[in-house]
Amino acid sequence: MPAKRKSSSRNSAPELLFGDLWEFDPAPESAAPNLKDTYSLFIGGKEVAPRSRNYFESVNPATEKALTRIPAAGKADIGAAFTAAESGYQNYWSKLSGKERGKYLYRIARLLQDRSREFAVAESLDGGKPIKESRDFDLPMAAAHFFYYAGWADKLEYALPGASTTPYGVVGQIIPWNFPLLMLAWKIAPALAAGNCVVIKPAETTSITALKFAEILQEAELPPGVVNIVSGAGATGQLIVDHPAAKKIAFTGSTAVGKAIMRSTAGTGKGLTLELGGKAANIVFDDAPIDQAVEGVVNGIFFNQGHVCCAGSRLLVQESIAKAFVQKLKARIATLRVGDPLDKNTDIGAINSKGQLDKITELVASGVSEGAELFQSKCSLPKQGYFFRPSLFQGVTQSHRIAREEIFGPVLSILTFRTVGEAIEKANNTAYGLSAGVWTDKGSKILKMSTALKAGVVWANTYNKFDPTSPFGGYKESGFGREGGKQGVADYLKINA
Amino acid sequence: MPMITSNNSPLKRLLNDVGPVDQVAIEERVAKFATRSIKKASKLQGLNLAVSMVDLTTLEGSDTPGKVASLCQKAQHPDPELTTPQVAAVCVYPFMVKHARACLGDSNVRIASVATGFPAGQVPLRTRIQEVKQAVKDGADEIDMVIQRGLFLAGNIQAVQDEISAVVEACGDARLKVILEVSELESYDKIRAASFLAMQVIRPGDFIKTSTGKTSGNATLANNQVMLEAIRDFYLSTGTSISMKPAGGIKNSKQALQYLVAVKETLGDAWLIPERYRFGASSLLNDLLMQLRKQQEGVYQAPWKFSDASSGY
Missing domain, CATH: 3.40.605.10 (Aldehyde Dehydrogenase; Chain A, domain 1)
Known part of the structure; x- marks a missing residue:
């Protein structure tokens, strides 16, 4: 029965299961916030x-x-x-x-x-x-x-x-x-x-x-x-x-x-x-430490629900590794825990306001209608409150709104490049210039990129790192x-x- | 046309194939596992899961049949006051396998034996193979072998793989655990490379293992993570599931839960079983039991309430 064998081999494509075999109990932070009824x-x-x-x-x-x-x-x-x-x-x-x-x-x-x-x-x-x-x-x-x-x-x-x-x-x-x-x-x-x-x-x-x-x-x-x-x-x-x-x-x-x-x-x-604002490019070269780059990209865009002016909201990934990289990115996003901000195990909390949620929803809809391919985590969301699934767009071009406008939410736009020159051109092709990220195992490439990128902060093999001693600001x-x-x-x- | 002779070291090629690991970033990643807050029922479940994954180990020059008998009893009934699962296996020197088999009979607790000139592996291959065969003959279900780190670091990848293959053959039906001895491999890049090298020649269900516990460096969340990610990548590209065993240095429940969080969030539910994940440890079991008693009784019991505890006052 060749037909049957065919379908079973399709079913057995290796996949990881991030299920609820060992689910974490709620772990709310218990300290009192000591709020007043009315502030002055x-x-x-x-x-x-x-x-x-x-x-x-x-x-x-x-x-x-x-x-x-x-x-x-x-x-x-x-x-x-x-x-x-x-x-x-x-x-x-x-x-x-x-x-x-x-x-x-x-x-x-x-x-x-x-x-x-x-x-x-x-x-x-x-x-x-x-x-x-x-x-x-x-x-x-x-x-x-x-x-x-x-x-x-x-x-x-x-x-x-x-x-x-x-x-x-x-x-x-x-x-x-x-x-x-x-x-x-x-x-x-x-x-x-x-x-x-x-x-x-x-x-x-x-x-x-x-x-x-x-x-x-x-x-x-x-x-x-x-x-x-x-x-x-x-x-x-x-x-x-x-x-x-x-x-x-x-x-x-x-x-x-x-x-x-x-x-x-x-x-x-x-x-x-x-x-x-910002529309930072996180640039991943094919010689980058892949798993750490995935982690850095996740941290770059999903930190604080993406409400970060220097968020790495554009992923520029070198074409030769793009498919494998996006696959890993999707697997990683599947393990992000979205929910009660006060739970110590929550990775992504609530969108700051109804207005911001509406703005994110509108921009994501524009990405879909402009032809980019949307992927969202299948995690469950709380019934009440302003929440948005961690999302990424593939097939984004420079002229899509989601590649140009600051979304300020947990939404990543993925673009690809072939050469260093193309990466620089795409990264700088934005009205903003607050930050950028470079992922490569090669030090000389980092130095070249940090000079060529028109951004106030360039992180190399890391993202969203801050220190009081380090100046922060934009182009x-x-x-x-x-x-x-x-x-x-x-x-x-x-x-x- | 002359051959391109640069970059032809097999180790360099392997490193290039499997890709680099960034030290700072992976250590940052695993630090996040340690911030997971495991409470109540999930803690209980995690502790029991960890018990079922323990390879209860004694690897001392001073081991005696009596000590092994005590270990085997504890492996089957970790704590008379608790309804915990059995541990996965006892882990002993080849000389003790017979005694362990006599105690365990046809119990579900498996017998693992370190073999192949443990811990240094600096013994002729023929002797190592002989040792493995003898341990299996005496009743070992699992063999923990060490690789020749010297061969690996010298770039002799093929020789290392051939030796592993020879041990696989000597194992017969016994499962194999390949100890990379990560503390002697110098970098995360090489731990990743060595993981792939081993995975390419072992069978589905065989293990890769961090350490012998006999050198200065043991399992850490970071080198465990490098190996978990290697197992994941190997599985996704070949469909072959390799199991994992961190060993040495995991002394308490808190650590064990952090390792399990790493498994849950890297390899997923399919690896949260004793066939796929083990802890090589001796003192961990008593700490798990102490925490389980705390969950049940609300108070901590003194260390001397637990058998084979090495710490009194």
């Missing part, structure tokens, strides 16, 4: 109710239930925040030596470490990221930034050797929702070390850890007005950008908003640094200015004429 603005060292009297709800994206009420700062509140910041600068911060400023930063760093479990749970509840990431990445890295910049506070003359510098005075800072507390640390730590006072606004979907951070500032007895935390949506951000007392604006977020901020600040003499529409390292503190200093 933090202005002049005090928690104050918003003069606007407006509040909005912060929603847990994994359950779609409201967590707490967040104040929406209006014009009067922003005015009060800048007044407090100016007074903080004149009366306290500018009078302290670098060494004394450093002491406050060390204190903040240690307090953050003390309460890291509590903050990690709050971060995962509010933003949807898996607890293992907030616990092992966001919190330790946030504390590390404060420790690092504490060290810079009394060494500013080495930031721009030979130049005489002064702080801006009061700076306005606006941060995104993907790494709420970490982005706050990236902004506040270098600003304070350089001697500035701060008015900072967290993103409206993830204000909780920023407002909880006000508790740490009070515990650290930071002088009043040095840091002011005001919550609200885009309109509040606009008030910060437009306030005349803001001598510099530092923004991390979308390229569209970044362009609007550039227009608003043009001609005002305000300093400006922008860290915007082209990914923005300008650097955060981290000596360059990060220099961007908060003016060179005296």
Whole structure:
């Protein structure tokens, strides 16, 4: 019976089974996030109710239930925040030596470490990221930034050797929702070390850890007005950008908003640094360590649900290994655990908001309708909450929307290349230039690529690695200015004429 | 036209064929296995699974028939207070196989014997083959052989494979476990290459094994992972399922569960059985039992509550 034999041989093609023979029990992180029912603005060292009297709800994206009420700062509140910041600068911060400023930063760093479990749970509840990431990445890295910049506070003359510098005075800072507390640390730590006072606004979907951070500032007895935390949506951000007392604006977020901020600040003499979107290429050559490259590509795009400006959202894989590589990638994706962000075994948590889920869904639909081939993990998703399956697209071309636009979700677009030159051309053929990854066993290829790629960060045989000492920032529409390292503190200093 | 003579070392060709392993990245990968949180029923299941995969081992110059008898008893009934599965096998020197067979009779617990001039393998091939045949004749179900690391590092791939083939033949029906002795292979690249080299000549269901436990380096999550990935790649390209045995250095339950997580997430459910995965260990079993008692009774028992425990106070 040849027909039968044929079908049985087709059935016996070797496949791995990632089933439920040994299923993990739920392992929820149990630390209490200590949330208040209603939060206040933090202005002049005090928690104050918003003069606007407006509040909005912060929603847990994994359950779609409201967590707490967040104040929406209006014009009067922003005015009060800048007044407090100016007074903080004149009366306290500018009078302290670098060494004394450093002491406050060390204190903040240690307090953050003390309460890291509590903050990690709050971060995962509010933003949807898996607890293992907030616990092992966001919190330790946030504390590390404060420790690092504490060290810079009394060494500013080495930031721009030979130049005489002064702080801006009061700076306005606006941060995104993907790494709420970490982005706050990236902004506040270098600003304070350089001697500035701060008015900072967290993103409206993830204000909780920023407002909880006000508790740490009070515990650290930071002088009043040095840091002011005001919550609200885009309109509040606009008030910060437009306030005349803001001598510099530092923004991390979308390229569209970044362009609007550039227009608003043009001609005002305000300093400006922008860290915007990205569409990074992760480039895998045929001599790469394959399994580690697969792991790196997975980490590059699925870390924090893909809500990462430097996410490796385009995989460029050399044609000769493309088929085998994608096969391994699919097998690896099958073992990713999607679900409750507070479960310690969750690899991929909830999409940050309904709006973002809609945006991802729309872009994925465009990929399908433009002819790319969609593959999604078959994992089960929770019934409630904003979740999206880890996805990848094969057969993507440079002109597909999913190869050009930032999706900011767990969606990978796969392209192939034959030569090094083609890889460079494709990788650089984007409006963005924040980061890139190179996977090869050959050191000389890494050096060539790192020079040729127009990206602020190029990772070699790794991805999504951060360190406070290493500057991070973009080319082209990914923005300008650097955060981290000596360059990060220099961007908060003016060179005296 | 002259032959291209560069790059013709068989070891170099093999390394090139199987591809490189990045040290930093694979160590980072396995660190993630260790962050899996295994609780409640899944912990119980994992601990029992680990018990069923133990090759309960004694490989000392001071081994006696009495000690082996005690080991065999424990292998069949790991703990009188618990309903655990039996362990997979006892692992002894060839000289002890007869005694083990006398104790185990036709029990399901298998008898594994290290042979082939264990642990160094620096014995003439004829003697090694003789040793294997004798162990099988005395009642061994499984043979743990060592490869000649010197031959491998010298690039003499063919000789290593020929020797393994000869041992396979001497084994007859007995299963073979090929010990690569990873601590002497210098790099993850070479561990991967040696895994393929062995897999190409052994039979479905035979094992590759990390270590003898007699050198400074033992099984680690990282070298275990290199070998699991080699087994996976070999299976996907040939359809042949090779089994895996990390040995040495796995002393407690927490480690064992981490290794099982690695198997679950690399090779999947089909390898989560004692026929496909083993732990070569001596002190691991008592720690597993201690944890199982803790799960059952809610409190930890003192080490002297467990038989053959080497630690008292």
